[in-house]
Every structure is written in structure tokens, then in C-alpha cells.
Amino acid sequence: MSEHRNQDGHPILVENLSKQFGDFTAVDDVSFYVNRGEVYGWLGPNGAGKTTTIRMLLGLVKPSSGQCRVLGYNPATEAKAMQAQVGYMSQLFTLYRDLTARENIRFYGQAYGLSGKRLRRREAEILDMAGLERGAGTLTANLSGGWKQRLALGCAIVHEPEVVFLDEPTAGVDPISRREFWDLIYGMAKGGVTVLVTTHYMDEAELCQRVGFLNRGKLIALDTPDALKESQMRGRVLEISAEDPDRAMRVLRAAQAEGRLAFDEVALYGAEIHAVVTETVPGPARDPDEVLVSDQDPVSDQVAGLLSEAGLTVHGVVWIAPTLEDVFISAVKAR
Amino acid sequence: MMDEARVTIRTRDLVKHFGRRKRRVTAVDGVTLEVRRGETYGLIGPDGAGKTTTTRVILGLLKRTAGQSEILGYDSMRDTYEIRERVGYIAQQFTLSRDLTVMENMRFFAQVHGVSPADQAHRIPELLAFAGLTQFTRRHAGQLSGGMKKKLALACSLVHEPQVLLLDEPTLGVDPVSRREFWNLLGNLRAEKGVTIFVCTPYMDEAERCNWVGLMYRGKLVAQDSPQAIKKLVPGRLLAFVPSQMAAAKRRVATLDGVLEVQTYGITLHVFVDEPERREREIVRALESEGVTCEGMREIDPRMEEAFISLITRQRSDLDTESVILPGAVPGAERGGDVL
Numbered sequence: 001m002s003e004h005r006n007q008d009g010h011p012i013l014v015e016n017l018s019k020q021f022g023d024f025t026a027v028d029d030v031s032f033y034v035n036r037g038e039v040y041g042w043l044g045p046n047g048a049g050k051t052t053t054i055r056m057l058l059g060l061v062k063p064s065s066g067q068c069r070v071l072g073y074n075p076a077t078e079a080k081a082m083q084a085q086v087g088y089m090s091q092l093f094t095l096y097r098d099l100t101a102r103e104n105i106r107f108y109g110q111a112y113g114l115s116g117k118r119l120r121r122r123e124a125e126i127l128d129m130a131g132l133e134r135g136a137g138t139l140t141a142n143l144s145g146g147w148k149q150r151l152a153l154g155c156a157i158v159h160e161p162e163v164v165f166l167d168e169p170t171a172g173v174d175p176i177s178r179r180e181f182w183d184l185i186y187g188m189a190k191g192g193v194t195v196l197v198t199t200h201y202m203d204e205a206e207l208c209q210r211v212g213f214l215n216r217g218k219l220i221a222l223d224t225p226d227a228l229k230e231s232q233m234r235g236r237v238l239e240i241s242a243e244d245p246d247r248a249m250r251v252l253r254a255a256q257a258e259g260r261l262a263f264d265e266v267a268l269y270g271a272e273i274h275a276v277v278t279e280t281v282p283g284p285a286r287d288p289d290e291v292l293v294s295d296q297d298p299v300s301d302q303v304a305g306l307l308s309e310a311g312l313t314v315h316g317v318v319w320i321a322p323t324l325e326d327v328f329i330s331a332v333k334a335r
Numbered sequence: 336m337m338d339e340a341r342v343t344i345r346t347r348d349l350v351k352h353f354g355r356r357k358r359r360v361t362a363v364d365g366v367t368l369e370v371r372r373g374e375t376y377g378l379i380g381p382d383g384a385g386k387t388t389t390t391r392v393i394l395g396l397l398k399r400t401a402g403q404s405e406i407l408g409y410d411s412m413r414d415t416y417e418i419r420e421r422v423g424y425i426a427q428q429f430t431l432s433r434d435l436t437v438m439e440n441m442r443f444f445a446q447v448h449g450v451s452p453a454d455q456a457h458r459i460p461e462l463l464a465f466a467g468l469t470q471f472t473r474r475h476a477g478q479l480s481g482g483m484k485k486k487l488a489l490a491c492s493l494v495h496e497p498q499v500l501l502l503d504e505p506t507l508g509v510d511p512v513s514r515r516e517f518w519n520l521l522g523n524l525r526a527e528k529g530v531t532i533f534v535c536t537p538y539m540d541e542a543e544r545c546n547w548v549g550l551m552y553r554g555k556l557v558a559q560d561s562p563q564a565i566k567k568l569v570p571g572r573l574l575a576f577v578p579s580q581m582a583a584a585k586r587r588v589a590t591l592d593g594v595l596e597v598q599t600y601g602i603t604l605h606v607f608v609d610e611p612e613r614r615e616r617e618i619v620r621a622l623e624s625e626g627v628t629c630e631g632m633r634e635i636d637p638r639m640e641e642a643f644i645s646l647i648t649r650q651r652s653d654l655d656t657e658s659v660i661l662p663g664a665v666p667g668a669e670r671g672g673d674v675l
Contacts, residue, residue, distance in 0.1 A: 039601070045510025046481060145382060174381030174552070175539060175640050176647055183599050186581065202511065203540060203640060207601030246373065249526035267515075268522030270375070270546045270562050325540070328511050 009072060011036050011163050011194040012057065017066035018217075019052050026052040028217035029066070034196055039189050041208030042198040043328060049217040050198040051090075054165050057196075058088055070163055084112070087161035091168035093152040097141035101132050101151050104140055105158060112159035126154035129184060146177025153184060157193075164188065166197040170204065182207055202325045211324075215332050225324060232331040233322045235264055235278030238300060241315040242307050245271050251310045252303070261302065264333075275303070276326070343499055343531040344370035344393060349402035351388050362388040364554035365402070370547070375525055375532040377545035379639070385554040386535035387427060390503050393533075394424055406499060420448075423492035423500040425485075427507065433477030437468055437487055440476050441494060448495035458494060466490040466520065482513020489520060493530075500524070502534040506541065518544045539640040550643055557646050562639060569637045569645045570595035574606045574615055576632040584627050591621055598644055605641060 010033035019027040027049040034040040042050050055061040057070055059079030068075060073082035095104050105126050109119045127133050130150035135143060143151065149170060157164060166185070170178045182204075189195055197208065205211045206225045213221040213228070221232050242248040249268050252275070255261045264276040277299055300317040307314050322330075351363035363385045370376040378386050391397040393404050395411040395418055404411040409418050431440050441463065445455045463469045466486040471479065476487060485505055492500060502521075506514045522544070524530045534545070542548045542562045550558045550565065558565050578584030581599065588606055589597050593614045596607040608614035611634045619629050637645075 045512070046508060048510075172382040172537065174384075174647075175644050177381075179599060179644065182601050186602055190581075200508075200511065201538075203638075209602070246526040246529070249522065253523070253526070265519070267519040268375075268526060269543050323540075325511055325515065329515055332512055 009069075010034060011071050012040075012196060013067075013069040014053075014057075015067045017053065017056065017068050018064050019049075019056060019061065020064045025217050027056070027063075030214075030217075030219045031066075032212060032219060032222060034194055036194055037189050037192045039185060039195045039197065039207075039209050041205045041211045042196065042214055043200065043202070043205040043211055043324075044198075044214030045200060047216075048214040050214055051167055053214075054088075054167055054196070054198065057165065058086065084159060085162045087156040087159070087164040089152055089156040089164070089166050089169055091171055093149075093156070093169075095140045095148060095152055095155065098139065100137050100139055101143065101147075102127065102136040104151060104155055108155040109158045114159060122158050122160070126158060129187070130154045131180070144177075145173045146180065149173055149177065149181055150184060153181070157188065161193070163194045163196070166195065168198055168200065170199070170201070178204070202323065202328065206324050213328055213331050215335070218335075220335060221331050228331075229322055229324065229327050232334075233327045234330050234334055235276050237320050237322050237326055238275045238277055238303065239269075239316070239318045239320045240273040240275065240303055240307075241271065241317075242273075243313045243315070245273060247310070248307055248312050249273055251307060251312070255306050260306070274320075276330075341371050342369050343372045343374075344368070344376070344406050344533055345404070346389070346393065347403040349389065349392060349404050350400045351385075351392055351397065352400045361554050363392065363399075366551075366554075366556055368549055368556060368559060370531060370533055372531055373525065373529045374547055375521065375534065375545045377542050377548045378533065378535045378551055379537070379539060379542050379548055379643075380551035381537055383553075384551040386537075386551055387503055389551070390501055390533070390535055394418065394422065394501060420495070421498050423495070423497035425488050425492050425500075425502045425505055427503045429488045431476040431484060431487060431491070434475060436473050436475055437463070437479070438472040440487060440491055444491040445494045450495055455494075458496070462490040462493055465523070467516070480513070482509050482516065485509055485513065485517055486520065489517070493524075497530070499531045499533065502532065504535055504537065506536065506538065539638070539643055542639040548639075550646065552643075552647055552650070557650055558642075566637050566639060566642050569607060569642050571607045571609045572611045573635050573637045573641065574608055574611055574618070574632065575600070575603050575635045576606075576618075577602050577630040578604055578622060579628040579630075580626075583625060584622055584629075587621055587625060587627070588618055591617060593617070596645055596648070598641065607645070 012034040015031050017027055017030045018025065030053065044050050052061060056063050057068055057075055059075030059082065062076050070082055071085055075082060096107065099107060102123060105123050106119065109122055114122060127136050132147060132151060135147060140148065170181050185195055199205055210223060211225055211228060212219050221228055223231060240248065245268060252261065252266050252273065256263055256266060264278050266273060266275045304314045304317050347367050349363055349366040353360045353362055366389055378389065380386055388397060392399045393406060393411055395415040399412065406418050407421055432443065435443060441459045442455065445459065463472060466489060468483065468487060468490065476484065479487060506517055509517065521532055525532060545562060548560065548562050548565055549556045558568060581604065584604055585597055585599065588594055593609045594606055595609065598605040606618065615632055619632065622629055
């Protein structure tokens with residue numbers, strides 16, 4: 001492996017990074033770092049600036065202001081030197097459909113300057129890692145989505161990079177293939193590879209060690225998924241089960257419209273209703289599983305009362321733990 | 336068997352092949368389902384599972400190979416006119432005219448469906464308000480955000496007041512906030528108007544928004560029930576922890592008594608067990624003896640994704656597990672010919 005600049009520093013370091021395209025600010029004063037061997041996730045909608053940031057880190061797009069370093073290199077000026085140690089797989093990864101799996105690996109290996117023994121060793125390692133030994137001779141066009149994805153990852157890391165950027169790598173694959181893909185990611189991280197992955201799947205973000213919420217170019221929160229749920233959730237989520245949920249929903253929406261209830265949001269979830277309540281409620285300790293239809297909790301009491309008045313049997317009014325989606329939406333709305 | 340009047344969409348042993356002979360692909364492989372009136376039914380599965388094909392056959396847009404399919408008692412193949420009149424549909428590549436304004440798009444759809452000017456005059460403003468688009472009536476559809484385009488598509492599909500709405504991956508590529516808003520609109524539509532909603536999605540978490548769910552995989556329905564009931568189809572109860580060495584932990588845990596299934600979830604190991612309290616201690620002890628530590632051991636509720644993985648894994652062992660090539664891999668299978 002060739003030398004790199006700062007063995008001890010953070011493999012990815014970003015300070016006050018911004019990118020403007022004309023009047024549009026794609027990335028707005030973003031700062032973060034990623035530790036060695038860490039799986040760092042970036043969650044945000046399309047257009048939030050995820051891809052632009054990755055392009056700056058790859059040296060494909062020049063920052064308007066601010067700094068970034070990848071393994072100590074400045075991507076804007078030292079992309080060539082950096083390239084040998086960085087891997088990249090985009091949402092629109094390109095594999096040659098008319099080549100076999102093995103030929104694709106060989107092609108990418110040669111493009112990265114691998115040859116001879118090292119190339120043969122990497123071919124074998126990647127086929128093994130991706131579970132593709134049996135499919136080595138299959139035309140890529142005939143591989144299913146999950147296999148293609150793993151092969152694409154294999155091709156992106158054929159040169160054994162120390163930092164890997166994955167831009168929405170698992171869009172559209174089935175959940176099992178997605179889990180298998182994540183096993184590969186953590187396998188790499190265990191070997192000391194630093195991974196930055198972008199996603200718009202909430203449950204995928206939950207798989208990362210740390211997650212950054214990106215919205216409209218700004219990094220609005222950054223922490224472990226559990227810590228984000230603590231720090232970024234304004235309000236609590238109430239789960240309401242009653243007979244005839246459709247009618248219960250109508251009752252609650254009417255009460256909301258009349259100003260008798262102050263929910264941030266009230267919505268049907270299958271046979272249940274979820275309400276986000278930001279109004280601070282003096283109540284007992286917050287055990288997420290605890291049923292709080294009690295004197296100490298005016299909000300759930302009020303909800304239960306309204307539904308009973310309407311002649312509906314209430315099965316339960318319970319505070320539940322927020323999902324990462326609840327938390328993300330709360331964080332976005334708070335700004 | 337359900338009361339006829341309560342069933343809105345019905346398929347029985349529905350089969351759809353694409354291609355001929357050796358190139359034949361079975362996109363839908365014997366699907367039997369029932370959607371009750373006023374229900375939100377989620378057909379959930381990964382890309383290539385056959386969701387879109389099933390939807391298109393139900394609508395009469397594709398010819399079925401075998402079996403039955405009907406909406407509101409009207410046969411998909413025979414009674415297409417009756418179905419068009421009563422059903423709203425948002426295709427995956429739903430096209431709004433980019434150079435028409437929001438209002439013009441609404442009027443266009445209303446005219447296509449033969450909605451009278453008098454009905455248009457009250458319905459269109461109502462639908463625009465419902466979709467939160469009232470302020471944007473003069474904006475060109477091409478200049479709307481992704482989430483707003485989906486809401487406009489929804490409003491357009493409702494302009495002829497359909498009793499049934501079929502949506503093919505309506506939230507694909509939509510940001511989390513808009514996705515939430517879109518589902519809230521569907522919920523309101525169900526609660527306020529009693530519209531029956533049939534929705535295809537690859538997102539497992541959207542199952543929570545449905546009263547009834549069909550999990551589809553490789554052309555077959557692998558489970559069909561309420562989301563709560565499907566989540567109970569996992570074996571036993573679920574323990575989650577972060578082992579210091581994943582591979583070693585996974586290998587060892589799989590051999591222990593009372594362990595029914597093991598799934599990896601990033602750095603977390605998910606272990607389905609018969610008795611959580613007892614097995615928790617045994618797992619920790621067994622792993623410690625091999626120098627593996629367990630962090631954050633706790634029992635968690637399985638989600639739809641864990642249930643799906645468990646069901647598929649069990650089914651896969653019955654199926655041809657050696658197959659590298661999935662049906663969806665044949666180019667053009669989902670977009671294939673013989674459109675009616």
C-alpha cells in the first residue's frame with residue numbers, strides 16, 4: 001500500500017465546506033469528520049447536497065469555500081495522488097453488462113493499475129467476498145440486483161482503498177440482499193476501511209455508527225442514531241388504538257380543527273393513529289412502552305375522553321418510541 | 336369467503352407470463368388476494384417481485400395469462416370501461432404535463448374523465464386544498480418539487496371521485512418529509528371518504544400505514560395479513576446486541592439451544608429465541624467463554640423487515656437456492672409486450 005499523508009488524523013475531514021451553483025447553494029457551510037474504520041451515514045432527501053459533497057471529496061467538483069481533506073490530501077488539487085486510496089460506488093454504478101462477473105473485476109482492476117499476482121489475488125478475494133464464486137462466469141446482465149450491487153462494490157474496492165464513498169448503494173434491492181451488502185460494509189470497516197454512505201432509507205441510516213441529517217445543503221444534526229432520537233425529537237409520539245380507526249381519525253381531526261387538541265400531526269397508521277405532541281406535558285417518567293391513560297397525563301386522557309364521548313371504545317393510548325423518521329422530520333421542521 | 340359487497344379488488348390464482356418458451360418469465364405466479372372496501376392494502380416487496388405487473392393486470396392494462404382478477408365485481412379484461420370510470424390510478428412513471436400549470440393539469444384530467452364543468456368548479460378547488468396545492472395553482476408542473484408533483488398526481492387521480500385508488504410505488508424517490516405528508520393524505524382519504532386504496536411499495540416501513548399487507552417475492556405472495564399479524568410470523572422473540580466479533584458470535588449463537596434464527600443488522604446481531612430471559616444469559620455466557628463481549632443486549636419488537644427476511648429465508652430453503660438469476664433480471668420483463 002502506498003504512503004499517505006496523515007496516519008493519525010481523520011481520514012475524512014470537512015470544514016465549513018460550501019458549494020454554490022449560480023444562485024443555488026447546494027452545500028452550505030458543512031463541517032464534520034469521519035474516524036478510521038467508521039461507518040458514517042448521511043441521511044437526507046434528494047437535493048439535500050449529499051452527492052455534491054461526495055463529488056467535492058472525490059475532487060470532481062471544486063468547493064466554493066471551505067476545506068476538505070481525504071487521507072490528508074486536498075481533493076481539489078491532489079485528486080490524482082488520492083485516487084489510488086479511495087473507492088467510490090454511485091447509485092448509478094456502471095458494470096459492463098456484456099462482461100462476466102470475473103471480467104468486470106479484472107477490467108476495473110486493470111483500470112486501477114493492478115496486474116499479475118495482485119490482480120489474481122483480488123479477483124479471488126472479491127468473488128469470495130461477494131459470494132460470487134459460482135456466478136464468476138455469468139454475464140453481468142443476467143445477475144439479479146443484489147448480486148450486481150455486491151459485484152459493483154467489489155469493483156469499487158478492487159484496489160484496496162482506505163476510504164470508500166457509497167452513494168445510495170442499495171436503492172431497489174430486496175431486504176436480504178441489503179443486509180448482505182451491509183455485512184460487506186462492516187467487513188470492510190473491521191479491516192480499517194473508512195466508509196461514508198448516503199441513503200434516504202431511514203432503516204439503513206440506523207445501521208450506521210454515526211448519522212448526519214442533511215437538509216437543503218445544511219448538516220442539521222450529527223450523532224449516533226440512538227443519541228439523535230434523544231436530542232433531535234421535539235415532542236412525543238402517541239399511539240391511539242380504538243374501534244373503527246377511520247371514525248376515530250375523523251373525531252380527532254375535527255377536534256384539532258376546533259382547537260380542542262394541539263397536535264403537531266395526526267395521521268392514520270394502519271389500524272392505529274399516531275399523533276405527534278410537542279406541548280410539554282408534566283407526566284411520569286417516559287418509559288416508551290408504558291400505558292399512560294392515567295390522571296397524570298392530560299393529553300392521553302383528553303384523547304381517550306374525546307373518543308369515548310363519540311361512542312368509540314378506546315383500546316389504548318400509549319406513548320411510543322419515535323422512529324428515526326419521526327426524528328428526522330422533527331429536526332427538519334424545527335428549522 | 337368474504338361478503339361479496341365488501342370485496343373491492345379480487346384476484347384468484349392470477350398468473351402472468353412474459354415471453355415465450357425458453358425465454359418465458361413468470362412475473363406473477365398464482366396470486367390470490369382480496370382487498371376489502373375502505374381498506375388500505377399494501378402490496379410490498381423488492382424490485383422485480385411482480386407488484387407492478389399484478390397491478391397492471393388488475394387494471395386491465397396487461398393481459399393475464401391465467402386466473403381471475405376483478406375490481407368492484409368488474410372483470411379486468413372484459414369490463415375495462417366500467418373500471419376506468421370508477422378507479423383512480425397513479426402509475427410509477429405517472430406523467431403530468433410539465434408545461435401546464437397545476438390548475439390546467441387538474442382540468443385536463445377532469446376533461447379526460449368527462450367531469451362536468453359544474454362538478455369541476457367545486458371539486459378542483461377542494462382537491463387542491465386537500466393536497467395543499469391551493470397557493471400553487473398557477474405554477475407549471477415542471478417547476479414543482481418531487482413531493483408536490485406526487486400530491487398533484489394524487490389530486491388528478493381523484494378528480495372523477497373514484498371509489499378505488501391504485502398507486503404504484505407513489506413514494507419512490509420522495510424525500511422523507513413529503514413521503515410522510517403523502518401517506519397522511521392517503522390516511523385522510525381513507526378516513527374522510529372511505530376510498531379503498533391499493534398501494535405497491537418496496538419500502539417495508541410503509542406496511543405500518545396499511546390495514547392489510549401482502550408480502551410479495553418472486554411473483555408469489557409469501558404472507559398476507561394485518562401488519563401486526565405478519566410481524567408475529569417471526570419465530571419466537573427477538574434479542575438484539577452488538578458483539579465484539581460478529582463472525583464468531585454469529586457462528587456460535589446459531590448452535591445454541593433455543594436459538595431459532597440469526598440475522599445480522601449492521602454491527603448488531605438479531606437473534607430469535609424461544610425464551611428471551613433464559614437465552615439472553617446463555618448467549619452472553621457462551622460468547623464470553625470465547626472472548627466475545629455483548630453490548631446493549633435487549634429484547635426488541637420485530638419490524639416488517641425482520642419478518643420479511645425471516646419468511647423469505649425460510650421460503651428460499653424450499654425454493655431453488657442455487658439460482659443466481661432472478662426472474663426480474665430478464666431485461667424488459669416488467670415492461671414487456673402484449674399490452675391490451
